[in-house]
Amino acid sequence: MLRVRITLVAVTAVVAAILVAIVTAYQGVAPLVADQIDRGLSDRADTVAALLDSGAPIPGRPDMTEQLLTVDGAVRALAPGRAALPVSEADRAIARSGDGTAESDATVDGKDYGVFTKARPGGGAIMVGQNQSEVARIDNEFLWRTGWITALAVLAVTAFSWLLIGRILRPIGRLVDATERITATGDLSARLPAAGRDEIGELTGNFNTMLAALRLSRAQQQRLVADAGHELRTPLTSIRGSAELLQRARGRLAPNDETRVLSTLVQEAKALDTLVGELVDLSTDHDIAEPASTLDLSELAEDCAQRFRRRTGRVITVTAADPIPILARPRALARCVDNLLDNALKYSPADTPVETHVRGGRLWVRDHGPGIDTTEPIFDRFYRADRTRATPGSGLGLAIVHDIVTAQHGKVFAANHSGGGAEVGFELRSNGQDLPT
Known part of the structure; x- marks a missing residue:
């Protein structure tokens, strides 16, 4: 069914466009979010280092944990009651050198953390970890909302496309109905209403023109048959009358009368032959294949x-x-x-x-x-x-x-x-x- 195929094509195109837009947007936003998280960890490390230098207490954050890594590799917790962050060789190297930063992912108490290590001037390093659960939650919520919105959009587009395409294809449906009716009944009187100025409207107009030409052709054919029958009747009547006269006479006609009857037969036969030839020429174009x-x-x-x-x-x-x-x-x-x-x-x-x-x-x-x-x-x-x-x-x-x-x-x-x-x-x-x- 043409309507179903076109609707499927339209919906497929819309779904593809939505998916491309979502993937492109996600790929563009994800690095920005990751960069924002990294900047937040770096800023938190700077804040903790400044508070340590000033001796001020460090305010806690529920999604973060901090610790101090000394030059000799010892770990000092800065967020009481929080599990310690794992320390890598890269972290110890930064603490020993007092220079550089490092980023890594770690699992603490079954939870995923993003860890940022930053050197302290004079030796040691500050390690800051942020729980990624909230980030994962936001990411999952984005995906779920995007999925629902996409599904609703597909449903809406499907319904709208089905209705709109049905309206667009309505003139074609009328053409199909008309051709089926003409095929079944041979009635050429059907005429379709105008269907706009687009290609379908042009097709409808051409169909009406074709029907008009067929009606004219049929009328001319019927008139030709009727006229031909009328014109053929005269020479055929004359030939039949002359033949019947010769049959009844059976040689008893006077020579002059017999000659006159035979002459009539010949003349009427010639006229009939000419008429039939012209009828054939009129009803069939022998030169239709001749190029101009x-x-x-x-x-x-x-x-x-x-x-x-x-x-x-x-x-x-x-x-x-x-x-x-x-x-x-x-x-x-x-x-x-x-x-x-x-x-x-x-x-x-x-x-x-x-x-x-x-x-x-x-x-x-x-x-x-x-x-x-x-x-x-x-x-x-x-x-x-x-x-x-x-x-x-x-x-x-x-x-x-x-x-x-x-x-x-x-x-x-x-x-x-x-x-x-x-x-x-x-x-x-x-x-x-x-x-x-």
């Missing part, structure tokens, strides 16, 4: 025009002005130009030319036909104006142009020429630049 490259629109237009000149024998002109390099998929763009030329040839009288123009990143084809109604959705799938329904075609050519161009971040346009006929074309960005709006 920089190309010259005028050269592409000339290549396409040359193919149509050989195929149809029609006059097709190409003019170019200020061509610029275009970033696009060559085969897909060639299909666009072919569809524009094919569309113009269908609506132009046989004795008129078809004109292809290139200017910058724009390419358009002009015919000399009756023109178009600019309010009509000529780039929609299967759309055909009432006055052109007798013209061969499926109404998919310009829809394919629209899909290819918009997929390459371009735009299509259509208008009537002032001298008659229609102009239909597209505009693409140049070398990755955005198109003007």
Whole structure:
């Protein structure tokens, strides 16, 4: 569970930080405390030496014991009723020389003492011992308090992290729930509320955008299926009727009638073949793996025009002005130009030319036909104006142009020429630049 893992990471980081802070502080404070204790012992030794020289009584301290070490190594107790401190060779050497100090640890009556030995001017030494029980008690109390405080801090951090991380991950939980619901039901209508401006909010926005794209794709797919079924019905009905007529006649038709029926069959089969091919092209992008490259629109237009000149024998002109390099998929763009030329040839009288123009990143084809109604959705799938329904075609050519161009971040346009006929074309960005709006 992501929430548990993140909480564990946060708590581990906090515990590590607390431990590092405690250890660092302890290591920094411990030498200071030890130095303070050593200074206290040294000051006590100086005080005892001064009182001995003045003959004044030495006031006792419950946590300390003092004794005088003579030059010959004899020990004289200065704190009656207290156990004597052990004397080492280093202590005797200081007493004999009358110079130097020494520090050591000792156990007296089962208790730990810190012992400080300091030479007296003129010979001998003062030995002062301090009971370490209080120091140990304070040290243990510090450790216990630190442990409890650390435990409480860890509990607080765990609870706070659990609640805070749960709040942060709530949008991700909604994403998980939405994906599970969509997987189970196939319902793409879900939309998540905005989740701020951070990475999770951006992820939520991208998820909503993805759902919107899926909804649009499904709607387009359903509309394509419905439109395709409608368009396929006409040629299939004609083919079926002609085939049934031939089946019933069984050779009894007049030669002219039989020829006419067979011609109808061939024409409708060709129309059906063209329609199926265009449907496949429209529903699947064969050039999706084709990498985009920089190309010259005028050269592409000339290549396409040359193919149509050989195929149809029609006059097709190409003019170019200020061509610029275009970033696009060559085969897909060639299909666009072919569809524009094919569309113009269908609506132009046989004795008129078809004109292809290139200017910058724009390419358009002009015919000399009756023109178009600019309010009509000529780039929609299967759309055909009432006055052109007798013209061969499926109404998919310009829809394919629209899909290819918009997929390459371009735009299509259509208008009537002032001298008659229609102009239909597209505009693409140049070398990755955005198109003007």
